[in-house]
Amino acid sequence: MDIPHADLTVDKDLAERLVRAQFPALAGPVALVAQGWDNALFRLGDAWAIRMPRREVAAHLVEHEQQWLPVLQQLVDLPLPVPVGVGRPGPEYPFAWSIIPWADGVGGAELAPTERDRYARQFAEFFAALHVPAPADAPHNPVRGVRLATRSVAVHARLDGLVGRLDTDELAQLRTIWDTGAAAAAYDGPAVWLHGDPHPGNVVIGASGLLATVVDFGDVTSGDPATDLSAAWLHFTPAGRAEFRARYTEHRQTDAASWARARAWAVSIGTAAFAASDGTGLMARMGREAIEQVLSG
Missing domain, CATH: 3.90.1200.10 (Aminoglycoside phosphotransferase (APH), C-terminal lobe)
Known part of the structure; x- marks a missing residue:
């Protein structure tokens, strides 16, 4: 396989529930884009994407992005996936997660x-x-x-x-x-x-x-x-x-x-x-x- 086994199931239904619970103003259609090495990526409506860790060993890496991407964006002209929503861990999903801008390409x-x-x-x-x-x-x-x-x-x-x-x-x-x-x-x-x-x-x-x-x-x-x-x-x-x-x-x-x-x-x-x-x-x-x-x- 190209990617390691996930520690927990991260699917479209879970992503939709978390968005509705924590960011109701951004709620919209959710579609799976990729199950990556460390994270699952979903498209949220036309403008946003959802990035959710699928392995515990990498879960803290999303927290690094949430803290530091706003700082790095000030250094570079290219638009970066700076989170517009910082998702909180909870009983249903134990990791931090992010809503970020969608990039066509x-x-x-x-x-x-x-x-x-x-x-x-x-x-x-x-x-x-x-x-x-x-x-x-x-x-x-x-x-x-x-x-x-x-x-x-x-x-x-x-x-x-x-x-x-x-x-x-x-x-x-x-x-x-x-x-x-x-x-x-x-x-x-x-x-x-x-x-x-x-x-x-x-x-x-x-x-x-x-x-x-x-x-x-x-x-x-x-x-x-x-x-x-x-x-x-x-x-x-x-x-x-x-x-x-x-x-x-x-x-x-x-x-x-x-x-x-x-x-x-x-x-x-x-x-x-x-x-x-x-x-x-x-x-x-x-x-x-x-x-x-x-x-x-």
């Missing part, structure tokens, strides 16, 4: 890397605006924004688990790219705001082919901007990657070590997506495309 994971190249410059500008020093009470995330060396055991174990699913040469190259990033000069600047999970499934693309919004800030944290700069490999072809890198460096200082770490983060995030899938579906495709882009340079 398609998920970036549904597009080919050549199509994603259209928003390379825009995505670079988004990250350049987001990557400002974060406050000391920004959410802590033990697996994103940290020194790569702290993740080496986990990443090498994941690569070992992909023996038989990836070619021996591919695995050897991925290990080298990871180790090169982990051995590169560590980030020594201020801890900046990070999206934390910048894969194509977390962007919505409008009819123009450009970004309509960036979603799923559950992994929001602070630290090394190279985590987010992994998007250069997670999203784009070499042409788009060059444009992304050039545009970002017009706004933020980087060096060769920054991009070595970013490429290593792409190894981690891309192989995590691929390893979590059964080899089919968008998760597998997204992971496979990321691996191919990492290996292309």
